[in-house]
Amino acid sequence: MGTKRRRGGDGGIEENTMAILDTNCFSKSTQHIADDSAYHLCVRLNLITHIGLISFLRALRFVYCVLFVGLSFLEAVRSVFLVPENASAPTNKMYKAIFQILRVEKSLDLIMSSYQLLLELDKVYIVCLLNYFVIKLYVTAINYLKFLVMQAWSPFTFGTDVTPSEKQDHDKISGSMDVTEFHLLLEGLSKVPDEANTDILNLEPLRNMLLFQYLVYLLKGDFVPRNLAFTESSDWITLRESLLNMILVSRKISYKGLVKDCLSMMCELSQFSRDCSHDMRPAESGSTEITEKCYTAVALALPEVVKRTCAAVQKLLLMIIELDSSKKAADLEGWTTRADGTRTPAIEIILDEVSYDKNILFPFFQALDKPKLKLDLIVQYLKKYIPKTSVRTRRSSGSTNDESFGGVLNCFSNGNSTKSIIKKISSEVTQLLLAHAFQQAYIMLPSQHSTESKEDTAENPLTSICNDMISAFTCLKKADKDTEILPFGKEALFTAAIMLSRNS
Structure with a gap:
């Protein structure tokens, strides 16, 4: 693997490539010297006398240099580390330089080029290691995982990773991201709809969404093999040292606040994605051809970027939930210590939020497209409002049927139970949850159910769920005669009836 030579590779490659950035355009002292020289030359030749025009030309020259040098650096990295077949992997210093371009630059070319280059580098030098980890024998894979963790780069800094001198100019030159900055980035993404102004070309929302997508991509690449190692060998120490866990246990952020911000961002971005067909053309006055092309590019890219950002948020939530389960x-096995701390499981935080804030209930479940997670959340949500039976037989007390969606549907076969549920939560919310849960349950059923013989129809889980679904809506109507079946409820009932007719 090329990554094996990252630490011991040719230092001249890094020095020569990084030297591209050490030019007049990226050095403050030499930039000032160049600007002063240009200023005195213009004054001597009486070519420029207006101070505003001088400032404008200085800024224009600086922007041009940054764009040219930045693109040249990215192209050099691509040519050296991606084109050759046996090239060595970039060093951490080079990764941080590319990451910093993505993080701070305001040029559409630099933003997209740096983002694409980081993904391509990780695909070549990191994903191949993950594939190796998955397909090799367990003992060999664990040893290789330790090597992967040692070799992989990380944009995050924890604790004393940042020296006091670096901390002062951390945002500008470090090429790393603090935990607090990651949380602030997450908070800011919920404001994307407001920042996507139709009159002002603002690339910051686009850049921040791409930056967040890449960070989640890195977190997943680090978390998945560690969680697999925990599942196979109960190696909690390796999982505890994952980037995701180190972010969540950090005292610099609020864990509950981070989960709540994920929910808020999902709701805001999903709504904005559906309304993203609004006009983003530039204002007529003063718009150049370059500006118009840039607006067109942003307008075309924004809906897809928003959609992928929503998917990245869901991946982050899913990883947090999986980490909670592993923890x-x-x-239970006694492998954790007091240093691991305690925190409320993410699922409980989500359920509390959607329970007490009805404004995000509909948008959240509409935006969530992870079938298993969605079904589990709905089942646990409904269980909170299902009345508990006062008497349980020995046989029923050990049953776990009520933990499934089928068990929840059975609770709606009783008129008193149904009345109690819709009294605590409205009929509209109940219909919404049942319709969404039915959809996810159908998606998760084995595809073989459509080919089963008629003799197996009685035991077909699809048939059972469809019958229980129709029965539940019938009880809803009986419990409150004024209840109107909403459109999404009618769609769920129509689908259930069609599935029953096909299996009859």
Whole structure:
């Protein structure tokens, strides 16, 4: 693997490539010297006398240099580390330089080029290691995982990773991101609809969404093999040292606030994505051809970027939930320590939020497209409002049927139970949850159910769910005669009836 030579590779490659950035355009002292020289020359030749025009030309020259040098650096990295077949991997210093371009630059070319280059580099030098980890024997894979963790680069800084001198200019030159900055980035993404102004070309929302997508991509690449190692060998220490866990246990951020911000961002971006067909053309006055092309590019890219950002948020939430599950298993086995701390599971935070804030209930479940997670959340949400039976037989007390969607549907076969549920939550919310849960349950059923014989129809889980779904809506109507079946409820009932007719 090329990554094996990252630390021991040719230092001249890094020095020569990084030298591209050490030019007049990226050095403040030499920039000032160049500007002063240009200024005195213009004054001597009486070519420029207006101070505003001088400032404008200085800024224009600087922007041009930054764009030219930045693109040249990215192209050099691509040519050296991606084109050759046996090229060595870039060093951490070079990764940070590319990451910093993505993080701070305001040129559409630099933003897209740096983002694409980071993904391509990770695909060549990191993903191949993950594939190796998955397909090799377990003992060999664990040793290789330790090598992967040692070799992989990270844009995050924790604790004393940032020296006091670096901390002063951290935002500008470090090429790394603090935990607090990651949380601030997450908070800011919920404001994307407001920042996407139709009159002003603002690339910051686009850049921040791409930056967030890449960070989640890195977090997943680090978390997945560690969680797999925990599942296979109960290696909690390796999972505890994952980037995701180090972010969540950091005292610099609010863990609950981070989860709530994920929910808020999902709702805001999903709504904005559906309304993203609004006009983003530039104002007629003073718009150049370059500006118009840039607006066109942003307008075409924005809907897809917003959609992928929503998917990235869901990946982050899913990883947090999986980490909670693994941590709970480690707690039960006594592998955790007081240093691991305690925190409220993400699922409980989500359920509390959608329970107490009805304004995000509909948008959240509409935006969430992870079938298993969506079904689990709905089942647990409805269980909170299902009345508990006062008497349980020995046989029923050990049953876990009520933990499934089928068990929840059975609770709607009783008129009193149904009345109690819709009294606590409205009929509209109940219909919404049942319709969404039915959709996810159908998606998760084995595809073989459509080919089963008629003799197996009685035991077909699809048939059982469809019958229970129709029965549940019938009880809803009986419990409140004024209840109107909403459009999404009618669609769910129509689908259930069609599925029953096909299996009859």
